Amino acid sequence: xxxxQTRLGILGGGQLGKMLIQAAAxxxxxxxxxxxxxxxPCKVLTNDFIQGKLTDYQTVYExxxxxxxxxxxxxxxxxxxxxxxxxEGVRVFPKPSIVREIQDKRLQKQFFQKNSIxxxxxVLIENREDLAKYKDFLPAVQKLGKEGYDGRGVQKILNENDxxxxxxxxxxxxxxxxxxxEISVIVARNxxxxxxxxxxxxxxxxxxxxxxxxxxxxxxxSKEVEQEANRIATxxxxxxxxxxxxxxxxxxxxDQQVLVNEVAPRPHxxxxxxxxxxxxxxxxxxxxxxxxxxxxxxxxxxPAAMVNLLGAAGFSGIAQYENLEKVLALxxxxxxxxxxxxxxxxxxxxxxxxxxxxxxGLHSKVDFVKHHLKVVSDEYS
Amino acid sequence: xxxxQTRLGILGGGQLGKMLIQAAAxxxxxxxxxxxxxxxPCKVLTNDFIQGKLTDYQTVYExxxxxxxxxxxxxxxxxxxxxxxxxEGVRVFPKPSIVREIQDKRLQKQFFQKNSIxxxxxVLIENREDLAKYKDFLPAVQKLGKEGYDGRGVQKILNENDxxxxxxxxxxxxxxxxxxxEISVIVARNxxxxxxxxxxxxxxxxxxxxxxxxxxxxxxxSKEVEQEANRIATxxxxxxxxxxxxxxxxxxxxDQQVLVNEVAPRPHxxxxxxxxxxxxxxxxxxxxxxxxxxxxxxxxxxPAAMVNLLGAAGFSGIAQYENLEKVLALxxxxxxxxxxxxxxxxxxxxxxxxxxxxxxGLHSKVDFVKHHLKVVSDEYS
Numbered sequence: 001x002x003x004x005q006t007r008l009g010i011l012g013g014g015q016l017g018k019m020l021i022q023a024a025a026x027x028x029x030x031x032x033x034x035x036x037x038x039x040x041p042c043k044v045l046t047n048d049f050i051q052g053k054l055t056d057y058q059t060v061y062e063x064x065x066x067x068x069x070x071x072x073x074x075x076x077x078x079x080x081x082x083x084x085x086x087x088e089g090v091r092v093f094p095k096p097s098i099v100r101e102i103q104d105k106r107l108q109k110q111f112f113q114k115n116s117i118x119x120x121x122x123v124l125i126e127n128r129e130d131l132a133k134y135k136d137f138l139p140a141v142q143k144l145g146k147e148g149y150d151g152r153g154v155q156k157i158l159n160e161n162d163x164x165x166x167x168x169x170x171x172x173x174x175x176x177x178x179x180x181x182e183i184s185v186i187v188a189r190n191x192x193x194x195x196x197x198x199x200x201x202x203x204x205x206x207x208x209x210x211x212x213x214x215x216x217x218x219x220x221x222s223k224e225v226e227q228e229a230n231r232i233a234t235x236x237x238x239x240x241x242x243x244x245x246x247x248x249x250x251x252x253x254x255d256q257q258v259l260v261n262e263v264a265p266r267p268h269x270x271x272x273x274x275x276x277x278x279x280x281x282x283x284x285x286x287x288x289x290x291x292x293x294x295x296x297x298x299x300x301x302x303p304a305a306m307v308n309l310l311g312a313a314g315f316s317g318i319a320q321y322e323n324l325e326k327v328l329a330l331x332x333x334x335x336x337x338x339x340x341x342x343x344x345x346x347x348x349x350x351x352x353x354x355x356x357x358x359x360x361g362l363h364s365k366v367d368f369v370k371h372h373l374k375v376v377s378d379e380y381s
Numbered sequence: 382x383x384x385x386q387t388r389l390g391i392l393g394g395g396q397l398g399k400m401l402i403q404a405a406a407x408x409x410x411x412x413x414x415x416x417x418x419x420x421x422p423c424k425v426l427t428n429d430f431i432q433g434k435l436t437d438y439q440t441v442y443e444x445x446x447x448x449x450x451x452x453x454x455x456x457x458x459x460x461x462x463x464x465x466x467x468x469e470g471v472r473v474f475p476k477p478s479i480v481r482e483i484q485d486k487r488l489q490k491q492f493f494q495k496n497s498i499x500x501x502x503x504v505l506i507e508n509r510e511d512l513a514k515y516k517d518f519l520p521a522v523q524k525l526g527k528e529g530y531d532g533r534g535v536q537k538i539l540n541e542n543d544x545x546x547x548x549x550x551x552x553x554x555x556x557x558x559x560x561x562x563e564i565s566v567i568v569a570r571n572x573x574x575x576x577x578x579x580x581x582x583x584x585x586x587x588x589x590x591x592x593x594x595x596x597x598x599x600x601x602x603s604k605e606v607e608q609e610a611n612r613i614a615t616x617x618x619x620x621x622x623x624x625x626x627x628x629x630x631x632x633x634x635x636d637q638q639v640l641v642n643e644v645a646p647r648p649h650x651x652x653x654x655x656x657x658x659x660x661x662x663x664x665x666x667x668x669x670x671x672x673x674x675x676x677x678x679x680x681x682x683x684p685a686a687m688v689n690l691l692g693a694a695g696f697s698g699i700a701q702y703e704n705l706e707k708v709l710a711l712x713x714x715x716x717x718x719x720x721x722x723x724x725x726x727x728x729x730x731x732x733x734x735x736x737x738x739x740x741x742g743l744h745s746k747v748d749f750v751k752h753h754l755k756v757v758s759d760e761y762s
Contacts, residue, residue: 047430
């Protein structure tokens with residue numbers, strides 16, 4: 001096989017796109033990026049950045065016409081334009097039809113149901129009024145069909161009193177799962193049908209903001225649970241005939257059942273640590289998958305943890321990083337700042353990957369980072 | 382300490398600059414790049430690329446006025462402009478005076494001599510005629526004072542018959558060293574005076590083209606030689622009050638003496654493997670040094686080898702990479718293509734880092750890469 005330069009278009013210019021560009025640079029892949037924010041993280045890392053709406057047909061279509069391969073780093077994009085590009089010979093991965101199904105959590109859940117992929121029991125509802133009809137179904141979690149992202153669009157409805165704060169829009173309610181932990185598997189598949197899963201990770205969420213605070217890789221789970229999580233992730237990409245990278249977030253229930261929570265068809269927060277902790281990173285793996293190259297070994301080089309660096313509460317303004325130098329002095333600490341100019345409370349500003357041979361070492365490094373590194377600004381409110 | 386975004390200027394836009402940008406992206410460092418080649422490897426990885434001559438005073442001065450910190454990825458730059466920028470408050474590392482000394486191999490050698498840094502015996506000469514005066518000094522290596530790079534500007538003068546092919550320019554001749562191997566130490570020093578060396582590596586040169594073909598890390602040397610190499614590298618940066626990254630290439634003689642061959646004040650071919658094989662990469666280490674951040678741990682994570690991917694003899698034209706997919710399928714193989722559009726015989730087109738727990742494993746991976754991966758083009762001459 002003779003390998004040449006590829007022109008890749010990325011829909012979305014956030015941190016996931018930025019890390020994708022870092023990986024693409026090594027594979028002779030030229031990246032063109034579309035994002036509505038003129039100061040998106042990718043802006044400084046490409047000479048081909050276009051400012052424009054990801055949900056606008058014409059914008060996405062014009063953007064994609066100039067590239068050989070088109071991919072996404074965010075789901076909320078115009079899939080009709082992606083489909084038109086496929087017809088014109090652009091190689092678009094993940095496939096537009098799958099992106100559309102994933103964009104809508106209602107369709108996502110129906111796909112799981114149809115394909116015997118274990119997931120929490122659910123009911124589709126159209127508006128807030130519908131909620132009252134399902135009192136017996138509570139406690140539940142209500143999820144907006146569309147536009148949910150990074151903890152937005154998800155709401156617990158524990159009892160009748162909570163109904164008034166429910167979303168008044170097409171959504172679903174699913175049984176509140178009394179889970180032991182949340183885990184994630186990142187799986188890749190290329191056009192040849194080769195499939196590889198990264199080792200299962202264990203996620204720890206901020207209970208208030210519903211954002212990943214940190215994770216451990218590998219997860220502390222039984223061999224059976226690991227196999228079941230891998231089986232499910234593999235089943236999903238095969239049922240979908242999926243090409244690219246898919247992150248599968250799952251609940252591990254107290255009785256050791258694995259249930260899919262939701263999926264993302266792109267590099268994911270739960271795979272950041274793979275840059276340093278695994279033979280191949282999720283970013284390079286995504287590129288290999290969509291370029292139909294052999295997938296890389298997903299084996300771990302060392303146990304890892306990842307701490308999300310969220311904007312500190314109360315601070316909005318030009319970002320400053322306190323005690324960064326203390327973290328940089330730590331062996332096995334890898335700082336990734338996304339380069340967002342402005343911090344806001346709980347905004348994802350960066351992450352730190354931590355490597356250590358022992359679990360104790362990892363935990364103590366996580367604590368160190370959490371207690372020292374802060375994203376603040378001069379303005380405090 | 383409160384860490385903020387930094388605007389960094391890089392003189393030179395080649396592969397070293399490109400990998401520096403990849404590392405800078407994680408530290409919130411915005412890179413502006415100057416290079417005479419409109420299609421330099423850095424071009425696609427920054428939104429602030431300036432085409433211009435690195436040796437032109439005005440070009441470098443204008444370029445540097447806009448940044449907070451200025452550094453180099455190639456030595457052949459205008460140091461007068463760098464000095465003017467220092468006076469205007471730009472933080473320039475490495476210091477212009479040191480770059481000037483290193484640009485001229487005659488000054489470099491005199492610096493070594495003055496500071497008792499072990500190096501091969503040498504004589505300064507002004508032209509080819511001078512060579513004849515030193516018949517008794519032969520066999521020797523003649524090195525041009527200035528403009529030598531990547532194997533150019535170096536010529537063996539074994540006996541009187543070779544004198545006619547000697548350089549007719551200010552140069553030096555040094556005793557031909559009957560060495561056992563060539564080794565290299567990369568050392569970093571920040572403004573606080575913190576110094577860290579990477580483990581010694583062993584270089585294997587192409588005997589015809591005088592280019593590094595591959596390397597092994599760590600080098601197969603005695604503890605004493607290792608300590609001596611580290612002592613010398615540390616001595617050099619301290620004598621120079623050097624800030625930044627310095628690659629120190631050395632000969633290990635058959636009687637186990639360590640002699641400095643030459644130095645480069647920037648990331649270096651002999652440190653590419655550190656991206657994957659060490660806790661900190663040489664690129665991030667350079668940034669930490671010039672930003673006066675704590676230096677990272679240089680400990681090795683795994684034994685490594687690095688194979689330079691040189692343009693195949695006979696091929697000049699748009700680059701294609703044969704059997705890349707075979708290398709990508711290898712666990713612990715990291716492909717770095719520099720994105721140069723055109724290949725030429727022996728042009729540095731990329732490198733492959735190989736990780737393995739065993740020496741045998743590494744050697745067999747090196748052989749695999751050397752025998753499979755080829756950079757060719759449609760045009761053959």
